[in-house]
Amino acid sequence: MGGSSTVTAIESLPLRSADEAFLGCQRAVVVAPHPDDETLGCGGAIALLQQRSIPVHVLVMSDGTQSHPDSKSYPADRLRVQREQETCAALKGLGISEPKVTFFRWPDTAVPGLGDQDFATAVDLCSESLQRCQPSLLFVPWQHDQHCDHRATWQIVQQAVSNWPQPPRQVVYSIWGDRAAGLPALPPGETGWRLDIRAVVAVKRQAVMAHQSQTTDLINDDPSGFRLTPAMLNNLIQPWETYLEVK
Ligand SMILES: [Zn+2]
Numbered sequence: 001m002g003g004s005s006t007v008t009a010i011e012s013l014p015l016r017s018a019d020e021a022f023l024g025c026q027r028a029v030v031v032a033p034h035p036d037d038e039t040l041g042c043g044g045a046i047a048l049l050q051q052r053s054i055p056v057h058v059l060v061m062s063d064g065t066q067s068h069p070d071s072k073s074y075p076a077d078r079l080r081v082q083r084e085q086e087t088c089a090a091l092k093g094l095g096i097s098e099p100k101v102t103f104f105r106w107p108d109t110a111v112p113g114l115g116d117q118d119f120a121t122a123v124d125l126c127s128e129s130l131q132r133c134q135p136s137l138l139f140v141p142w143q144h145d146q147h148c149d150h151r152a153t154w155q156i157v158q159q160a161v162s163n164w165p166q167p168p169r170q171v172v173y174s175i176w177g178d179r180a181a182g183l184p185a186l187p188p189g190e191t192g193w194r195l196d197i198r199a200v201v202a203v204k205r206q207a208v209m210a211h212q213s214q215t216t217d218l219i220n221d222d223p224s225g226f227r228l229t230p231a232m233l234n235n236l237i238q239p240w241e242t243y244l245e246v247k
Contacts, residue, residue, distance in 0.1 A: 008186035018048035029135035041173035043204035044197025050095040066108035068225040093207035113152030127160040142174040172244040194240035
């Protein structure tokens with residue numbers, strides 16, 4: 001401590017067009033801890049990649065069933081199906097006519113992280129999927145995100161690509177930042193850029209709303225249920241997407 005750590009405002013990060021940002025990209029994989037993170041974090045990128053005919057495969061780690069743990073109308077099995085359908089609907093909204101999604105269905109809030117019993121299995125499964133997709137660009141959640149599943153997902157992916165002779169380029173997105181929705185500023189030591197998504201931000205907003213269990217009263221019998229509030233959505237949906245990337 002004692003040193004002055006400079007905090008970079010997100011708005012001061014360089015703005016890149018999709019053509020600059022995705023130069024040379026042949027195949028992309030978006031790794032989402034929960035069904036909705038793919039759209040909240042990378043919806044604009046997915047739409048812009050799709051417009052450039054660059055295939056996108058999505059890996060979803062958890063089953064998403066802890067968003068409404070006490071609902072009687074949506075017990076875990078029904079909620080899981082609902083959330084998987086919402087992810088596919090969101091991806092269709094982003095322009096992918098036949099979404100390619102792999103759902104690993106790890107229990108929500110218990111995606112195995114480093115040191116957990118199922119970590120090696122999670123790494124193996126993730127590794128198999130990545131080997132199949134052979135992405136040149138990989139979207140992963142932030143290692144310090146304020147949600148255990150997001151951090152575990154980052155750990156799984158790092159382990160899965162650790163022995164690739166040529167690991168894919170990785171760009172990192174933050175959903176919950178280090179305290180609230182969105183990353184208010186860049187943490188010390190991190191660097192990144194912003195993807196200009198103005199051309200598709202309306203499409204992204206529509207796609208986010210396809211996650212009806214998270215954005216509407218669809219499930220109204222669980223007072224403890226999670227809701228993406230309008231304030232959170234305003235933080236999360238901007239005319240740009242922020243990506244952290246170490247060269
Ligand atoms: Zn999440």
